[in-house]
Amino acid sequence: MRQWLEPTPTDIPAELRSVAGEHIAPFAADLIARTLVKRGITTIQGARAFLDPAYYTPSDPYLLPDMDHAVERLARALRNRQRILIWGDFDVDGQTATALLLSALRAFGADVIYHIPDREREGHGIKPEFLQPYLAEIRVLLTCDTGITAHDAVTLANAHGVDVIVTDHHSLPRELPPAYANVNPRRLPDPDHHPLGTLPGVGVAYQVILALQNNTAFTPIAVDGAPLDQAAQNVDLVALGIVADVAVQQGDARYLLQRGIEHLRRHPRPAIRALTELARMNDAAEIDEEGIGFQIAPRLNALGRLSDAAQGVELLLTPDIDQARQRAVSVEQLNAYRRMMSDQTFAAALDQIERDRDLLDMPVLVLGSAAWIPGIVGVVANRVVEQVNRPVILFGAASPRDDGGTPLSLQSGSGESLLKGSARSTAGIDITAAIAKTAADHPDLIVSFGGHTMAAGVTIAAEKLVAFRYAINHAMRALGFTTAPTATVEIAANVALADITRANVEALHALAPFGVGNPPLILAARHVRIESKRDMGRSGEHARFTISDARGDKRTVIWWRAGMQADDIHAGGVYDLAFIARPDDYKDRHDVFLEWVDAHAVEAAVSTIVHDIDVIDQRGAATPEAALRAIQARHPDAVVYAEVHTPLDHAPFTLTRSETLVIWTAPDQRSVLKWLIDSVQPARVYWFGFDPQIDTVQAFTRRLAGLAKFAIAQRDGRAMIAELARAMAADSGAVMLGLSWLSAKNIVHFTRQYDEIYFTDAPPGTPPASLDEASFRLTARLAETAAYRRYLRDADIGAIRRQML
Numbered sequence: 179m180r181q182w183l184e185p186t187p188t189d190i191p192a193e194l195r196s197v198a199g200e201h202i203a204p205f206a207a208d209l210i211a212r213t214l215v216k217r218g219i220t221t222i223q224g225a226r227a228f229l230d231p232a233y234y235t236p237s238d239p240y241l242l243p244d245m246d247h248a249v250e251r252l253a254r255a256l257r258n259r260q261r262i263l264i265w266g267d268f269d270v271d272g273q274t275a276t277a278l279l280l281s282a283l284r285a286f287g288a289d290v291i292y293h294i295p296d297r298e299r300e301g302h303g304i305k306p307e308f309l310q311p312y313l314a315e316i317r318v319l320l321t322c323d324t325g326i327t328a329h330d331a332v333t334l335a336n337a338h339g340v341d342v343i344v345t346d347h348h349s350l351p352r353e354l355p356p357a358y359a360n361v362n363p364r365r366l367p368d369p370d371h372h373p374l375g376t377l378p379g380v381g382v383a384y385q386v387i388l389a390l391q392n393n394t395a396f397t398p399i400a401v402d403g404a405p406l407d408q409a410a411q412n413v414d415l416v417a418l419g420i421v422a423d424v425a426v427q428q429g430d431a432r433y434l435l436q437r438g439i440e441h442l443r444r445h446p447r448p449a450i451r452a453l454t455e456l457a458r459m460n461d462a463a464e465i466d467e468e469g470i471g472f473q474i475a476p477r478l479n480a481l482g483r484l485s486d487a488a489q490g491v492e493l494l495l496t497p498d499i500d501q502a503r504q505r506a507v508s509v510e511q512l513n514a515y516r517r518m519m520s521d522q523t524f525a526a527a528l529d530q531i532e533r534d535r536d537l538l539d540m541p542v543l544v545l546g547s548a549a550w551i552p553g554i555v556g557v558v559a560n561r562v563v564e565q566v567n568r569p570v571i572l573f574g575a576a577s578p579r580d581d582g583g584t585p586l587s588l589q590s591g592s593g594e595s596l597l598k599g600s601a602r603s604t605a606g607i608d609i610t611a612a613i614a615k616t617a618a619d620h621p622d623l624i625v626s627f628g629g630h631t632m633a634a635g636v637t638i639a640a641e642k643l644v645a646f647r648y649a650i651n652h653a654m655r656a657l658g659f660t661t662a663p664t665a666t667v668e669i670a671a672n673v674a675l676a677d678i679t680r681a682n683v684e685a686l687h688a689l690a691p692f693g694v695g696n697p698p699l700i701l702a703a704r705h706v707r708i709e710s711k712r713d714m715g716r717s718g719e720h721a722r723f724t725i726s727d728a729r730g731d732k733r734t735v736i737w738w739r740a741g742m743q744a745d746d747i748h749a750g751g752v753y754d755l756a757f758i759a760r761p762d763d764y765k766d767r768h769d770v771f772l773e774w775v776d777a778h779a780v781e782a783a784v785s786t787i788v789h790d791i792d793v794i795d796q797r798g799a800a801t802p803e804a805a806l807r808a809i810q811a812r813h814p815d816a817v818v819y820a821e822v823h824t825p826l827d828h829a830p831f832t833l834t835r836s837e838t839l840v841i842w843t844a845p846d847q848r849s850v851l852k853w854l855i856d857s858v859q860p861a862r863v864y865w866f867g868f869d870p871q872i873d874t875v876q877a878f879t880r881r882l883a884g885l886a887k888f889a890i891a892q893r894d895g896r897a898m899i900a901e902l903a904r905a906m907a908a909d910s911g912a913v914m915l916g917l918s919w920l921s922a923k924n925i926v927h928f929t930r931q932y933d934e935i936y937f938t939d940a941p942p943g944t945p946p947a948s949l950d951e952a953s954f955r956l957t958a959r960l961a962e963t964a965a966y967r968r969y970l971r972d973a974d975i976g977a978i979r980r981q982m983l
Contacts (some may be wrong), residue, residue: 323379373429
C-alpha cells in the first residue's frame with residue numbers, strides 16, 4: 179500500500195482549456211489543462227508545442243559541445259574515403275544508435291564498419307584489447323552510447339593515428355578522454371533543463387547526422403537532385419532508443435519520440451513489420467510507447483542479454499521483408515527463452531524469500547543462484563523491487579565458455595566461481611553509493627562494480643554471497659537507509675466510473691506519449707466493489723478484475739505482474755482504486771480498460787476464495803496406496819495431483835474446483851503448488867508429497883527421452899508441453915531445459931510451436947553439440963527442485979500449509 183497524494187487546486191489559464199481541441203468533453207479538457215500547468219506548461223504556445231510536434235522548434239544540433247569538430251572530422255573522412263569504425267553497445271539504445279549511424283554514413287558513401295561488444299566476454303565500453311585488431315585498418319573511431327570514460331582505449335587509438343569521436347550520453351568522468359570530439363549532452367550548461375539535455379545515445383547520434391547533412395562543406399548523396407534526409411529517415415530508430423533507455427521526455431527527446439512513433443506507424447521498416455507481426459500487434463495504433471516498451475524493445479534486448487546484439491543491428495537494417503521475417507523468427511525464439519528464464523528466475527527468487535522471510539527485515543534484499551543468467555537478473559530484479567519495495571540485488575553465475583574464455587566453476591568455495599549481480603533501487607536510495615561503501619569497508623569482498631543511483635552491476639566470489647549480503651546491509655544502514663521510503667501515488671483526479679468513457683480516454687491520450695518526465699495520469703475511483711477476480715498469463719502472473727460502483731457502472735481492471743500482492747484483494751471487497759485508463763482495442767472491441775496502480779480497502783473484504791485449508795498429513799501412512807483409495811472412496815470428486823510415467827496416451831490433465839485435493843507427488847516449486855491451490859480452491863488437502871526421484875540430470879533426461887520416443891512412435895512426434903510437464907512432475911521451464919539437453923546430445927530433436935512440441939529422431943551420424951550450456955542450466959535447475967522437495971519432505975505440516983497461501 180502506498181501513500182496517495184491527492185489533487186491540489188490549480189489556477190488554469192482560460193486559453194489552455196481549449197488547447198486539446200474544440201470537441202473534447204469538459205472533464206477531459208479541464209484535466210488536460212490542469213496537467214499541463216502542473217508540468218510547467220502555462221502558455222498556449224508551450225502547450226501546442228508539447229501536444230503537437232508540428233508546433234515544436236527543434237534545437238540546433240551545434241549547441242552540443244564539440245559538434246563542429248565531430249562534423250568536420252566525419253566530413254573529411256567521407257571526402258578522403260577513410261575507413262570509419264562505429265563502436266556501439268549491446269542494449270537497444272546502442273543497437274539503434276549503431277544502426278542509425280551505419281545507415282546514414284553508408285548512404286553518404288562512407289567506408290564504414292561497426293562493432294558491438296559481447297556482453298559476457300567484453301562487457302560495456304571499449305576494452306583496448308578488443309579495439310587493437312581494428313586499429314591498422316581505420317582512421318576514425320566513432321562511438322555511440324559509450325566511450326565517455328574510455329580513456330585507455332582513446333589513448334591507444336591516438337597512438338595509432340586514429341581520431342576518436344565520442345558520442346555518448348552517460349555521466350561525465352572527472353576528466354574527459356583525449357578524443358578529437360566528445361559530443362555528450364551532459365556537457366551542456368544545466369543539462370537537466372536544456373532541450374537537448376535528456377537525449378539517449380541514439381538521440382545524440384541523430385543530432386550528429388542532422389548536423390553532418392546540414393554542413394555546407396559537405397554534400398550528401400542526392401536522389402533525384404534532392405539530398406537525402408538521413409536524419410528524418412531514421413527518426414523511428416530514435417523513438418525505439420528513447421523508450422527502451424527510459425529517457426526523460428522533455429524538449430527534443432519528446433519531440434523526436436513523437437516524430438519517431440509517427441514514422442513507425444506510417445512507414446514501418448521491414449524489421450518493425452516483422453517484429454510487430456510476431457508480437458501480434460495488428461493495428462498501427464498499437465505502435466506507441468507501450469508497444470515499444472513491452473513488445474518491440476524486449477525482443478531486441480534479448481539479443482544483447484542472451485546472444486549477439488549485432489544481429490539486432492542487421493535486423494534493423496534489413497531492407498527485404500522476407501529476410502527480416504526470417505531474422506525476426508530467431509529473435510522471437512530467443513525472446514521466448516528470455517521470458518521463460520525470467521519467469522522461472524522470478525518464481526525462484528520469490529521462493530527464496532518465502533523460505534527465509536527474515537530476508538525482508540533487511541533494507542537491501544540480496545538473492546542469488548547458479549541457475550540464474552546474469553543477462554536477465556536485472557530485468558527480474560526490477561520485478562522483485564515491485565513486490566518488496568526496497569533495493570534488490572540478484573546474482574547469477576556466468577555460463578561456461580568454450581571460446582577461449584575462462585570456464586567458471588559451479589562449485590561454491592572453489593576459488594574460481596564468480597557471481598555477477600544486477601542491483602535495482604527505489605526512489606531516494608543510492609544503491610551504487612551503498613556498494614561503493616561496501617567495497618571501501620571490505621576491499622576483498624567485491625571484484626568489480628559500477629552504476630548509478632538507481633541501478634548497478636557488481637561481481638563477487640560465489641562463496642562470499644552471504645558475507646556480501648550482511649556487509650551491504652550494514653553499509654546501507656550506515657548511510658542512513660534503514661527502511662525504504664514510503665512509496666507515493668500522485669492522483670491526477672478523482673472520478674466516477676461513468677467518466678471513464680472511450681471518448682474521454684482517447685482525449686486524455688493527447689498528452690501521450692507517456693514516460694519519464696511525462697507520466698500517465700493516475701485517476702482514482704472511490705468505493706468500488708470487486709465483482710470478480712481471475713488470473714491471467716501463462717503462469718497466472720497477472721490478474722483481471724471486474725469492478726462496479728454505487729451507480730452500477732462496471733469496468734475491467736488489469737493488474738500486470740500482480741504476483742503475490744493480489745492475494746490480499748478479494749472478490750466482494752470494497753476499495754478506493756488508483757488506476758490508469760487505457761483504450762482497449764483487443765479483438766476490435768473499442769472499449770476501455772483500467773490498469774491497476776494501487777488500492778486501499780474501504781471495508782472488510784468478503785472472500786470467495788478458500789483460505790482456511792485443512793491440510794492432512796499422509797506422509798506417515800503405512801500403506802499409501804490403500805490410504806489414497808480410501809480418500810477417493812470418501813471424496814469421489816477429489817482431484818489427485820500425481821506424475822505419470824507415460825501420460826501421452828491419456829487425456830490432457832485438467833484441474834477443476836473441488837472440496838478435496840490430493841497431492842501425491844511433491845511439486846517442483848512453490849509456484850506449481852500455488853497454481854494447484856488457486857485452481858482447485860480446496861477446503862482440504864491430503865498431503866503425501868512423494869519425491870519422484872528424478873531430480874538428477876541422468877534420471878530426468880532418461881524419463882524425458884522415453885516420453886519423446888513414445889511420442890515419435892505413437893503420436894507422430896507430437897506432445898503438449900503441459901503433458902510433458904505433468905509426466906515429469908516439473909514446470910514447463912525445466913522441461914524445455916531438458917529438451918535442450920536431449921537435442922544437444924542428439925538423442926532426439928524437437929521444434930516448438932506455441933504449447934506443442936514436435937519430436938524427430940536425430941539424423942544418424944550427427945556429432946553431439948557441446949553440452950556445457952545445457953548441462954549447466956539443467957543441473958542448476960534440478961538442484962533447485964531437489965532442494966525444494968527436500969524442504970517439503972522435512973517441513974512440518976503447518977509450514978507446508980503456509981506454502982499454499
